[in-house]
Each structure stands twice: as C-alpha cells, then as structure tokens.
Amino acid sequence: MDTLAVKWSAMDRLLGHSGPFAGSDFVTDDDDSVKQFIRYECRVLVVGAGALGCEMLKSLAMCGFSQLHVVDVDTIDLSNLNRQFLFREPDMGQSKAEVAARALQRRVPSCRVQAHHVDLTTLTPEFYRQFHVVVAGLDSIEARRWLNATLVSLVQCEHDAETPDPSTVIPMVDGGTEGLAGQARVILPRLSACFECTLSLFPMEARAFPLCTLASTPRLPEHCIEYASAVLWPQSERGRDAPLDVHDPGQVQWVYERAVERAEAFGIGGVTYALTLGVLRGVVPAVASTNAMIGSACALEVLKLATHLARPLNDWMAYNGAHGVYVYPFANERRPDCAVCGRPAPLRLRLPRSATLNDLLEVVAAHAELRARRPSIVSDSRPLYMATPPALQEATRVNLPKRLADQLQLPSRAADRLEYLLSLTDPSMPLGRQLLVVLEEADAAQPATDDTVEREA
Amino acid sequence: MPAHCKATRDGALRMRLSVDEAAQRALQERYDRQLRLWGERGQCQLQRARMLVVGASAIGAELLKSVVLSGIGHCTVADAARVRPEDVGSNFLVSEADVGLWRAEVVCEALREMNAAVSVEAVVGEPAQLLERVGAASIATYSLVAVARQPRSLVQQVADVCWEHDVPLVVLQSHGLVGYVTLVVREHIVMDVAGSGSAVPLASLQLARPFTEVVQFCRDHYWPLEQLDDDAHAHVPWLALLVLAVEDEPQPSVETVLRRLERWRRHNSEPNFTEALLMAKRVLRGASDPPMLLTLERCRSRPVEAVARALRTLQAKRGLPVSRAIPEMHCDTASFVGLQEVYRQRAAEDVAALREVLAADAETATGGACVDDPLLQAICDNLYNMACMRTGPYRPESGCGAGKRRADDFEGEDGAASWLVLMHAYDAIREKHRAPLEDATVLEAALQRVLQQFDLAKVHIRPARIQETLRAAAVELHPVAAVVGAIGAQEALKVLTQCFVPIDGTVVYDGYACRATVLSNPPE
C-alpha cells in the first residue's frame, strides 16, 4: 500500500468535497492544487515556541503544512516540560526554536521547519513579508503589539492610497492563555480589527504594591519579595550597576534570601523560592490542556485561511474551562482612530500645571491605550526623555523631576490652560503616538487618571 | 514513582516522595505552573490517579498527551487497531515506520518518552476481545475511564460498568470540524471550585459569630477605640472593627453594625472604616451555613457524609471551622500578623475538635469508612469552596434531554444538539459500512431512526448541517481532534484533581463557528 496516498485521507476528504459551510472562495480540489499549495508553497511563521507554539507547530504539520518557520529567543527550562511536549529533560538550556524544529521534523519527516533563535523584533520587515500566514503564541502583550504593528505596516495600498491591496495582507492568527482560560483570534491587517484596536480588552498588568506598604507596613510574603527586589537590590553592590535579571538563578536566590530575612523580622510567613520566582517573573499559571485547546484552534484557523475549507473566525474566540466549558465567538469592530491601523488623532492627556516629566511618564505607562513602559518623549524633535540608548538616557534623565511647563515651547495658549504636542515612542509601539498634553490650573485639574483622559473628538 | 500524600504537622499537604530532596524540588519546578492552579493536594491526587483510555486514534492520543504531561500516576491504553497509513496523517504519536504495529503499543512508547514518571501500559486485541482483555472487573480499580472514538455498543458497555462501580467516565468523538465530550459522574465532590490562589471566602472568617480568641485579641489591642490616637485609629484592621461591632450582639443586623461603625468613624478619609463598612454588608448579608453543608450531608461518599454530620455537631458546640488564612487588608504589620496567627491557631483547634467528634461516634457515623487527616483538613480548608455534582447515566442521547431541551439546541444558530444527533446517526451507519457515505437519503433515514430512538421525532435538523456531516464523512481532522482531546483532558484533570467545576453533561464543539455548548444531563 502506498502510505502517502492515504496518509492525508482526512484532509483530502474535506478538500475534495464542498458543503454549505465552506468558505465563499472554496473550490473542490479536483486537480490537487490546494494540496500542493499546503504541502509545498504555503509558508507559515510560528512566533513563539512555548506551550502554544509547540501545539501550533504540531497541529500545522499534521495538517500537511510543510514550509514552517519558528522564532523564539528563549531557552528551555524545567518548568516548561509540563506542557511544552516537544522538549525533554536533556534539552534544558537549549534554544526552544531549534529543539522544537528538530523534534517536529523527526516526527513528521516531510515537514521542513526552519528555526530562528532570535528576538522577534530584530527580524526585518522583509523577513516577515515572505510568509502567507503568521501565527503567534506569545505570552507578552508588548510582543504581540509589535508583531501586529509590523504586519499592518506591510500592507500596501492601491493607487487611491486608501484601499488595501489584498495580496499584501498577511493574516495574523493570535492565541493566548492563562490558567484554564484563553483566546484565539484572526487579524486581517487593515481589513479587520487589529490587536491595537482591541487593546483595551486585555487587562492592565497588575499594578505594583504601594511603596509605603513595602517600606513600612508589609503584611504579605509578596510585600517582602517586592521590597527585596525593588528597594534592596538597587542598593546592593551588583544592583547599583544593573537592574535585576529575573532569569539569573543567583540573583533570584539573593532576592529570596533578603525577602526571608525581612519576613522573619516582621513575623510574616510564607516566603518560598517558588513564590519569589512567581512575584519576580509575574508567572502565570499554565496547564497542557488549555494550551493544546487554544494552539490547535489557531492551527485550524490557519487551515481555513489557507484552503477556504470553512469560513475563518470573525474575529475572536473566548475560552474558559474553569466552570464547565465556555467557548464563544464574537466580532470586534475596527477603530477608525486606531493608532496602528487607523488615522489616529493625538491623544489628549490632562495634567495639572505643576506636573513633571516623571508624572507624564507614569500617566503613559498606566494608560490603557498606551501601556508605554519604556517610553521616550520628544518635543519638536528635541528629546525630553529617551529610554535608549544608555548615553541619551543618561543625558535626558536630569529632565525627569523638572516641570513640563518649564521645559516646553508653547504652541498655543487658552485662557486657563497650556497645550503641547509631544511624540511618544515605546518598544511596543513601532509607530509611536502623538500626545496633546494639556496643563491646567491646579484647581481645575484632577489627578491624571484614566477617566480624566479623553480622546480628541 | 507516584507520590503519596501525608499531612505535616501544620496540616499543610506536602508531596512526600520516595526520592531525595533535589528530585522533589525538580518535581515542584516541573509542575510549578499547574500547581498554581490546583495546588499540592490536586497534584497529589493526580499522581495517585489511574486512568483507562479506550481508543488510541488522534483524539485519544491528544487526550493522553495532556494528562501524561500533567503527571498522572498511571495510564492503561486499550485499543483494537493496528497503525494504518491514515493514522500517520492524523495521530501525532505514531509515524510512518509504525504502520502495521499495534497502535496502543506505539502510543504508549511515545507517552513514556514524553514523561518517564508516568507508568503506561498497553492492552491490545481484536475488537470483540478488547473489553475482556482489559477485564470488566478491573474497571472498578481506575480513577477515571475515557472512551475515545469507539463503536457505540462498546461505549455503552463500558459506561454501564463504570456507572455500576462509580467510576467517572469521559466519552469523546470528533467528526470533521465538530466533536463532543461527555462526562458522566454518579457523584463528584469538587473540593475547590475556584482553584488554588483564589481569594479567601469572607464567610470562612465566621464574623457573624466571632470566636472567643479573636474577640479577645481585638479587645486587647484596639478597645476602647476612643483612646487610640488618630493614626492608630485609622489603622485598626477592618476585620477587628467588625468583630468589635458584632461581638455583643447575639443576632447582629447589618443596620446596627453599620450605624455603630459610622459612629466610631472619626472622619471620611479613614480607609479602614471604608473597608469595614463595605465588608459588613458582604459578610453579614451572606451569613449562613456553607452552601455545601446541606448537599454534603446527602452525599453518597461515606467519609464526606460523615464529616458533614460531624460538622453539624461542631457547629452547635463551638461554631464551624474558620479559615487558616485571612484576606489582605489595610493595617500595620503587627495587626495583620497577630490576627493571622489567631486564625491559624483556631483553625488547627477546629480540625482537632472535628476529629474528636468523628472519633466519638466513629462506628455509627462513618460506618467504618476511614476519614483520613488530609481529607479532614481539605474539607475544613474548602468548606465554602466545595460543591457536589451528579449527572444522569450515559445514554447516546445524554444531553438531548428528550422533549425538555429548548428547540434552540436543535434549530437555532448554535444547534449543538443537532450536531450531536447527526454524529450519532453517522456513527450508526459507519459501524456497518466503512466507506464514506455519499447518499444523503441514507443519512437522513439513519437520522430519523436516531431521533425516534431518542424520542425526538418532531425535531427539525437544518439541511445544511446534514450536508456538512456527509461532507466530513466522520474523518478525524487533526486540529479538531486535538481541540476535543484537550477539552476531554481538561475535564478529566478537573475530576481527578477535584479542582474547578466539570461539565454536567455533553459539550459539543463546533469548529465552523468556534463555539462550544454544554447540554446538561441532570440525574433523574
């Protein structure tokens, strides 16, 4: 018996027959052209080789996709092995992308997998342009925003500079999980809602504990760990030169020991090494089954996009398995003023007249639409604060405690307020964002919280 | 080696392994991310669990992959097939070189490689002898049985044995882009509905009737409030404020307590009073027995039922057990640590008192059933997070609930029930003729027979769904089998760890719409 002829019989059955739920562009694959496309031409990039990435790679290979690339800068550690099934204990310390590619090719020899053991942001637009579909299994919002913006920027428009040229649209299938919950979505850059359009659907990361609690009234083991890392580390010999590296076991051990001392001094129990790691790395709970569910649901969407076998998800699927099983699709709208795929107006931020540059940085970090954690601010091409490179950071750091009003040229003046147009850039926002900062009389202004920040009409 | 559990002196459950410390730390780290979901108790239960999986095609293999990675104790994989070429294109755990070998043996080899700590065993044989080889009687020795993509008669046979022996059952199937998972449990105790790391239930602080030691602590440290300086006054923990406001009231009403707190408050910016006023409403309005106490008393599980009755006795004598932990609150370190210690000690005494009540009438109360310390501690810890669930026995129509379901389940946009009956109709034909079915009238005739058999004759099934069922020809499409296998694994893990709430019937997954709907199968 010819093994290959029947190996793909499940896929062939669906591709060879049409049905009422097939996509509108579906044609029965009588001449095998769709099969040929999946097996020899369709280039799929998997971003992230963690739990979701392993599952995506496996399910894509089992659909017959044979031109796969995988990007991941991480290396394998023991706590990955409860769900990242392409890795074994002897692989610890090695590149996730490389080990995943090798393991997959051993199982499915017809599949070619190219590994890239690099940070995704170091790859050029030309690299991303070569793919038909990009699938992301990333755990950071920042990386997903970057990838989304890059794929949006690759879309070229027709002569009218308005209508996207569909042949340049690279769909992004994005998955995410936390504990027993997760979501999968399909983004057609410039055609459907992008990651940035719906950023507010993702909760802000938990805010750090107030410094006064850490310093004077610690109550929880977490308070002691935060104190050790946020206060004691920067004062330590090594900490004066470099921020804490949460992936360095020696440094984690140091924080753990200081936290234990502090906890003992205050009579607080419960500081453990595992808790220390959890607090420092912001570890989220994860289990094999949730990642398998979401990773494979994403692979199914890639299959739909590549073959029109069925209509792709429009555009979001929410999943929760903590109480029964909840899987539900819903459609998001594109935002005309999306900072990435729309025509963004400057974002208006109201601050008190006495606000400093440092106050502004805090506002842009906490704002749900910006979440700029390493922001740089430029006014009329003059850098006010630059997060990188170190030399510029050094030079501009002195501006932080200064009042904004004292540092800026006045572009316009209303009776009771000062308005300035500033440019914000951040690693998570490749395109940056214009800010219209409004400084108001002290009694008129509220502290700059989310509800006092309004969008330009 | 599976770990065994033992309670340590402070009552916390720890995994004690027959290996050295370093190996234990390695295990902790390997399972760290899931320990954050179901805790050490859940992991311990999982490592002691034995699971039987009947069926090693893609969907069974995907289910096995997740439970083996999570560190289940043992899996027996029973399968009547040898690896066929089409398995190579759908089942990730077999490869081309395996064609012709017993599928269960090949899958077991891959699972062993994935997690060496799990013991796996294959049972193979012709379909007619498979159940015999497993040994129907041995089914009772498993913690859970899963049946993946098997003939309907075999599913029913296994289901009947499981029901008789009280073994939870998971049934899985996938057809093209749709599939389902059915869970059958005669009785399942959920120890922790919210999972490890969830907030301390306020009711478990027992503030409606504060215990002597906490009253004493609050009187010693904060009473009279008037004598505290402003700073100290603004740092009295809300918990202590509530204790002081209710302690001399036999039946404290929310209104009395709120009035008192308002009277004591010096000015509106005292954050502890803001917290106390908010909490008073939540704590006192919800003051009642743990919702599960009643259910637990009617439990079939003898040990749990015995503990529930002992809790009633304890409630009359000294009140229900209190939580070992207290929630985070606005106060200084000494107050927090002091209160935490008062609760920790009281909780330990409560468990000891409960143990005494149980021992006093061990014979009559438990009927000789053994209530071990870890179980006792777990019940006290989760008094307000426990649940007891039951489903009806397995029938193919489980979830379609003859005549009771909303027409929507069949005719609406969602149509979960219509996918379910279509899969059963197609399976009924497939068991007789292996070749894909091309004639719609044959499927429609089979569908009518199934609907009649299910007592659903009047139900309308959308023609588009019938056509898609024909198109898919019940093939096992890998990503769909993987999604359904993962959902099945998750339900199995929830049952085995006794954490989170499993489905109470059948969940139908629709890969066209990216939707899943649970059709309940309540007990009669």
Ligand SMILES: [Zn+2]
């Ligand atoms: Zn957008």
